[in-house]
Amino acid sequence: MLWVDKYRPKTLDKVLVHDDVAQNLKKLVTEQDCPHLLFYGPPGSGKKTLIMALLRQMFGPGAEKVKVENKNWKVDAGSRTIELELTTLSSTHHVELNPSDAGFQDRYIVQEIIKEMAKNRPIDTKGKKGFKVLVLNEVDKLSREAQHSLRRTMEKYSASCRLILCCNSSSKVTEAVRSRCLNMRINAPKEDQIVKVLEFIGKKEGLQLPPGFAARIAEKSGRSLRRAILSFETCRVQQYPFTNNQVISPMDWEEYISEIASDIMKEQSPKRLFQVRGKLYELLVNCIPPEVVLKRLLYELLKKLDSELKHEVCHWAAYYEHRMRLGQKAIFHIEAFVAKFMSIYKGFLIATFG
Amino acid sequence: MGKRTAIVLSSDDDDDNDNDFDFDFSVKPDLNRFNNPKSKSKSKSASVPRSNPKRSKKTRISSSSSNSRSRSHPGKNVNPFDEMKLFCEDFGEGFSGFKVSAGYRRDNKELWLDKYKPCSLVELAVHKKKVEEVKVWFEERICITKDEYCNHVLLITGQPGVGKSATVHTIASHLGAIIYEWNTPTPTIWQEHIHTTNAGLRYLSKLDEFENFVERIRKYGLIPSSLTEEVRKPFIVLIDDLPVINGKLSYGRLQRCLDLLVQSVRIPTVILMTDYGRSDAADYASKCWEELQTSLQKAGACKVAFNPITGNSIVKTLSRICREEKLKITADQIDVIAKTSGGDIRHAITSLQYFNLKSDLKPISKDATYSGKVSHKIDHLDDGYSLPFGRDETLSLFHALGKFLHNKRDTENLPSCDMDSVFLKEDFTRLPMKMDTPERVLGQAHGQARPIADFLQENVLDFLHEEAMDDAWVVASYLSDADTLLTSLNGVLSRNYEAENIIQSTAASVAVRGVMFGNRHPLSSRWHAIRRPLLWQVEQSLWRNKKEMVGERSIAAYNCVNLSELSTIAIEWRPALKWLGSRVSEYNSPRKGSIGGKMVDNNCNMERSNEPCDDDEDDEIEDW
Numbered sequence: 001m002l003w004v005d006k007y008r009p010k011t012l013d014k015v016l017v018h019d020d021v022a023q024n025l026k027k028l029v030t031e032q033d034c035p036h037l038l039f040y041g042p043p044g045s046g047k048k049t050l051i052m053a054l055l056r057q058m059f060g061p062g063a064e065k066v067k068v069e070n071k072n073w074k075v076d077a078g079s080r081t082i083e084l085e086l087t088t089l090s091s092t093h094h095v096e097l098n099p100s101d102a103g104f105q106d107r108y109i110v111q112e113i114i115k116e117m118a119k120n121r122p123i124d125t126k127g128k129k130g131f132k133v134l135v136l137n138e139v140d141k142l143s144r145e146a147q148h149s150l151r152r153t154m155e156k157y158s159a160s161c162r163l164i165l166c167c168n169s170s171s172k173v174t175e176a177v178r179s180r181c182l183n184m185r186i187n188a189p190k191e192d193q194i195v196k197v198l199e200f201i202g203k204k205e206g207l208q209l210p211p212g213f214a215a216r217i218a219e220k221s222g223r224s225l226r227r228a229i230l231s232f233e234t235c236r237v238q239q240y241p242f243t244n245n246q247v248i249s250p251m252d253w254e255e256y257i258s259e260i261a262s263d264i265m266k267e268q269s270p271k272r273l274f275q276v277r278g279k280l281y282e283l284l285v286n287c288i289p290p291e292v293v294l295k296r297l298l299y300e301l302l303k304k305l306d307s308e309l310k311h312e313v314c315h316w317a318a319y320y321e322h323r324m325r326l327g328q329k330a331i332f333h334i335e336a337f338v339a340k341f342m343s344i345y346k347g348f349l350i351a352t353f354g
Numbered sequence: 355m356g357k358r359t360a361i362v363l364s365s366d367d368d369d370d371n372d373n374d375f376d377f378d379f380s381v382k383p384d385l386n387r388f389n390n391p392k393s394k395s396k397s398k399s400a401s402v403p404r405s406n407p408k409r410s411k412k413t414r415i416s417s418s419s420s421n422s423r424s425r426s427h428p429g430k431n432v433n434p435f436d437e438m439k440l441f442c443e444d445f446g447e448g449f450s451g452f453k454v455s456a457g458y459r460r461d462n463k464e465l466w467l468d469k470y471k472p473c474s475l476v477e478l479a480v481h482k483k484k485v486e487e488v489k490v491w492f493e494e495r496i497c498i499t500k501d502e503y504c505n506h507v508l509l510i511t512g513q514p515g516v517g518k519s520a521t522v523h524t525i526a527s528h529l530g531a532i533i534y535e536w537n538t539p540t541p542t543i544w545q546e547h548i549h550t551t552n553a554g555l556r557y558l559s560k561l562d563e564f565e566n567f568v569e570r571i572r573k574y575g576l577i578p579s580s581l582t583e584e585v586r587k588p589f590i591v592l593i594d595d596l597p598v599i600n601g602k603l604s605y606g607r608l609q610r611c612l613d614l615l616v617q618s619v620r621i622p623t624v625i626l627m628t629d630y631g632r633s634d635a636a637d638y639a640s641k642c643w644e645e646l647q648t649s650l651q652k653a654g655a656c657k658v659a660f661n662p663i664t665g666n667s668i669v670k671t672l673s674r675i676c677r678e679e680k681l682k683i684t685a686d687q688i689d690v691i692a693k694t695s696g697g698d699i700r701h702a703i704t705s706l707q708y709f710n711l712k713s714d715l716k717p718i719s720k721d722a723t724y725s726g727k728v729s730h731k732i733d734h735l736d737d738g739y740s741l742p743f744g745r746d747e748t749l750s751l752f753h754a755l756g757k758f759l760h761n762k763r764d765t766e767n768l769p770s771c772d773m774d775s776v777f778l779k780e781d782f783t784r785l786p787m788k789m790d791t792p793e794r795v796l797g798q799a800h801g802q803a804r805p806i807a808d809f810l811q812e813n814v815l816d817f818l819h820e821e822a823m824d825d826a827w828v829v830a831s832y833l834s835d836a837d838t839l840l841t842s843l844n845g846v847l848s849r850n851y852e853a854e855n856i857i858q859s860t861a862a863s864v865a866v867r868g869v870m871f872g873n874r875h876p877l878s879s880r881w882h883a884i885r886r887p888l889l890w891q892v893e894q895s896l897w898r899n900k901k902e903m904v905g906e907r908s909i910a911a912y913n914c915v916n917l918s919e920l921s922t923i924a925i926e927w928r929p930a931l932k933w934l935g936s937r938v939s940e941y942n943s944p945r946k947g948s949i950g951g952k953m954v955d956n957n958c959n960m961e962r963s964n965e966p967c968d969d970d971e972d973d974e975i976e977d978w
Contacts, residue, residue: 002930002934043922043926044926098919101904138919226922226926230927233930233934234933234934237933251925251926252932253924253925269820269823270820270822273826274815274816277815281888284892285892285895285896286899286924287899287923287924288921288924288925289924292925320834323834323837323838326838327834327837327840328837328840328841329837331892332811332833332834332836333837336830336833336834338830339823339826339827339829340827342826342827343823343824343826343827346823
């Protein structure tokens with residue numbers, strides 16, 4: 001088992017990073033009925049961990065006995081039936097799924113699953129907790145229609161099920177849905193918190209951590225705890241005992257992007273732009289999200305850039321990032337950004353060095 | 355029996371007393387095909403070989419009057435080739451070909467197409483070399499003893515109206531050969547079908563009939579009746595139209611049948627195949643035709659491809675007709691007709707007749723202005739729809755893309771820029787384009803916004819000047835605008851098609867004009883291959899990879915407790931697992947290999963994924 005899973009806190013009491021949030025959740029669940037919840041925060045901040053711990057708190061260890069299955073759904077949508085396949089992860093008390101996997105048909109998924117869950121409502125002997133929990137991931141990637149239908153079904157079936165929504169950015173969730181949930185903001189852990197976790201794991205594994213080593217990993221992780229633990233484990237595999245100057249290797253796609261960035265800095269021409277496009281395609285094919293590519297590319301470019309230009313470059317990056325979200329084919333916009341950067345940089349070079 | 359009228363109407367519309375017309379003999383029209391030369395005498399005077407008996411009577415009258423005119427009717431030259439269709443006695447004359455259309459009632463309204471059918475090799479508008487090729491082939495097959503050649507099949511291909519059939523007929527008549535012709539029989543109408551099944555006759559599909567025909571030809575050859583004089587004349591079998599096939603099964607049958615034909619037939623056989631334009635290449639059927647051609651060639655058939663007829667030969671033919679009809683049509687007008695016909699002589703002659711009709715109606719004074727108009731229009735011939743006749747000009751998508759990408763500009767006529775009422779800054783002025791407005795070109799190429807934008811994005815960088823980084827940005831930003839426009843209506847619940855249309859065309863025009871505007875320093879034109887957008891391929895592999903990831907996730911390869919987002923898998927789990935290589939095996943042993951070197955591996959991935967779908971992709975290019 002990976003350390004990320006091995007040292008995932010199982011109960012709300014053992015949570016290390018967002019212990020205050022955990023305690024509040026515990027109080028919420030034990031003292032009264034649980035409302036719909038919306039967890040939002042950057043990746044690697046511990047949303048899922050909290051949700052799992054919360055489910056355990058609510059239903060006991062039974063919530064941990066999960067099975068993964070590929071379910072087929074037949075949705076009757078007026079004149080036609082739509083068949084969808086979706087991976088779900090479920091226990092007797094909850095179902096977890098990524099409705100955005102269904103693409104543009106996501107709204108059918110949302111409606112249908114909630115309806116079905118409402119039908120097979122578990123009846124407890126005590127008459128209590130007669131509800132199931134539906135965990136929906138990536139709510140921010142749901143289409144507008146799906147979010148609307150989510151809102152309606154939420155109201156209609158609120159007696160029989162609770163929703164726990166999970167997303168990165170609450171701004172992409174409609175107001176209507178947000179106002180029906182208790183919003184939980186999960187911040188990215190601070191670097192010293194990450195260091196604390198890493199040291200905890202190191203102690204459990206019986207490792208010798210040279211001073212400052214955990215801090216370096218934390219710094220490289222971009223405040224994502226998952227990433228920090230993953231790269232910690234990677235370092236462990238690569239070299240142990242740790243040395244103080246051990247290289248903490250970046251992810252391969254990050255390396256690749258920095259390569260692209262140095263390509264861009266070296267030459268600015270349509271030909272080079274074409275080569276860059278080929279490399280970008282390779283990243284995209286590997287499912288690296290285009291937003292991440294653009295962000296990382298900007299980061300790498302800024303590292304090598306004269307401070308005079310930074311402002312303008314950032315402006316254009318933001319502009320094309322927005323365009324990318326409006327548009328359909330990300331490469332058009334990333335390429336436009338690269339072209340703009342090349343054109344700015346070239347102009348700058350000519351102006352300074354003649 | 356009330357159903358009968360429908361059939362009769364559809365088959366013969368200018369027959370007034372059709373009530374006693376028994377249509378039962380139309381059940382197996384092809385049976386009539388091979389038949390008794392005795393009935394020949396009846397059809398001898400038919401102006402068109404495949405005419406209906408009743409019509410032929412009428413034409414006899416009409417043609418006798420046309421005899422009085424300077425030129426005798428071409429069909430009247432009692433050439434054996436006109437008797438290619440010999441009718442069966444008991445069924446009355448062949449009922450099968452209905453190529454004749456109305457217009458036989460008055461002799462001056464005859465179709466010029468039939469009237470001026472070429473009757474000698476000189477009159478053929480087809481290129482001489484091609485004619486010669488076909489002729490030599492025939493001569494070799496006919497004059498030399500039969501067993502010397504192993505292949506007796508000639509395959510002639512070409513666009514519609516390039517004179518394939520005419521060539522064969524003319525050469526046959528030149529060589530004095532008799533043509534036995536297969537024509538796709540008239541389609542069976544539903545009522546007819548019901549009637550015949552009620553009468554106990556088994557339905558034969560056209561393919562069945564064709565198979566029977568080929569079988570007969572193959573096994574027995576032609577058995578001429580020994581009484582007639584035609585015995586000594588050579589025979590030619592002409593298969594004008596292969597039956598339309600639908601689906602893999604019938605394709606296989608047809609192919610087998612033709613293969614057998616090629617291998618074993620002993621009589622010179624000509625198969626005519628019509629090439630359809632690029633625009634039709636998308637549908638499955640035309641793909642089949644291409645495959646059939648290659649398989650026929652493999653089987654040993656000799657292929658001659660006819661090109662569209664050149665403008666000059668069309669002009670020649672048209673002016674010949676004008677001379678004989680004593681028309682007052684200027685050379686310019688003939689030129690225009692020839693140009694718009696697109697190498698289709700049948701179309702050109704019809705246009706001429708139509709044009710003649712028009713100018714007949716007008717008084718002479720107006721005629722002068724009219725012709726003036728036409729000659730004015732000649733300058734704008736590229737407009738495509740300037741003429742009262744002729745077909746719309748179409749461009750292939752590649753042609754259009756080439757125009758956009760090469761971005762040819764006028765460099766000489768500079769002063770005309772100053773005429774513009776709006777004064778633009780120097781940055782924004784461009785030389786006038788050496789082409790129609792981009793929107794019109796788009797319309798001619800039937801370009802859709804999305805593929806146009808994709809193609810432009812893929813290819814435009816090749817056409818930019820090496821140093822022109824700013825241009826590249828301008829182009830890229832316009833393409834980004836176009837993409838944004840294209841998506842702007844996605845996800846609107848009630849689809850508004852009109853708005854969508856407008857957005858589509860706007861996006862296309864933004865993309866095209868952006869590319870043309872942005873490219874300020876176009877390269878001097880040289881040969882460029884236009885690539886198919888790599889993006890499509892990327893999207894396919896991306897989709898496949900995503901599916902794979904979803905699959906992996908469901909085996910709980912990454913996280914046993916909850917579902918991770920795909921992006922997290924791609925960004926964090928996969929690379930980390932790669933580093934932890936040795937431990938990966940226990941998580942997902944089947945995929946260990948491919949997690950190995952990610953970037954490299956994905957290269958292979960992309961290539962591998964391309965191979966199987968290569969065919970599809972090539973086709974995609976073709977139909978754009």
